[in-house]
Amino acid sequence: MxxxxxxxxxxxxxxxxxxxxxxxxxxxxxxxxxxxxxxxxxxxxxxxxxxxxxxxxxxxxxxxxKVPIDPRTIIDGIAGNGVEHAGETLIRMFVKVWDSPAGSVGAALIRSGMSNELGARMLREFLVTQILRRVIKQLGLDPAEAPARAALVASQLAGLAMMRYIIKLEPIASAPVEDLVAMIGPTIQRYISDPLPTLGG
The missing domain is CATH 1.10.10.60 (Homeodomain-like)
Structure with missing residues (x-):
């Protein structure tokens, strides 16, 4: 035996x-x-x-x-319109995904990240390794500035997700996609390509 x-x-x-x-x-x-x-x-x-x-x-x-969509299928197209349009492209793709059935999973991830430390660590790892790291590579950002730029972009996207899909604050909650692109895209673009102040300086 x-x-x-x-x-x-x-x-x-x-x-x-x-x-x-x-x-x-x-x-x-x-x-x-x-x-x-x-x-x-x-x-x-x-x-x-x-x-x-x-x-x-x-x-x-x-x-x-429990992510229903491979982030690569979305992120790999961000730089397709050029780095100078990356802000609006990113917002458009972000809202498209969150407005789909997959958005409920994203909302659950954020709620979990807010409610317990394990959820927060897992959400942070997901954002850094599966989203931000890929965005940095796609856009060819300066490695020295990339972490700060990526964190700023993430802060804007997380705020949009909270206000539109969890808190449902109007008029953001029901705004058409292209209105959000016009309003938020330039801010994202500034985080991506404008000169950064020296952090901590």
Missing amino acids: AKRTGRRPGSPDTREAILASARQAFAERGFDGATVRQIAAGAEVDPALVHHYFGSKEQLFLATM
Whole structure:
């Protein structure tokens, strides 16, 4: 009779065990610090099962966040109209996604981030690794200024999400997409391309 290794075989519970281990690992170590081997050990499975169920670490992270849309499908098109139009393009894409059924997931992520520290850490990791890092790469921002610019853009987008979809403050809540593009796009563009003051100076 073969000796049991102690690892969990593939079963309906295996996927949930991997997700639970992944949430803890990503929250404690961040996306970059967590490894598939660590996540597999926490779930008591072979690392090959993690890849079997989720493919890559990135796909596993998106699954823990219950994100229905791969951010790459949206972000990869931001620079398509040129960096000088990135502000309006970003707002247009952002509102389009949030006005779709996927917007309810985004609202849940923000509420979770506001209500508990685990949710806040996971939301922060999602914003930094899956959204802001990609935007920085797409727009070719100066690496020295990129974190500050990305954080400023994120603050504007988060504010828009709160006011339009969670608090539902009028007239923002019912404003047509192109009105929001005209009003908020220039601010986003300024964060992306205008000279920045020396932070902390």
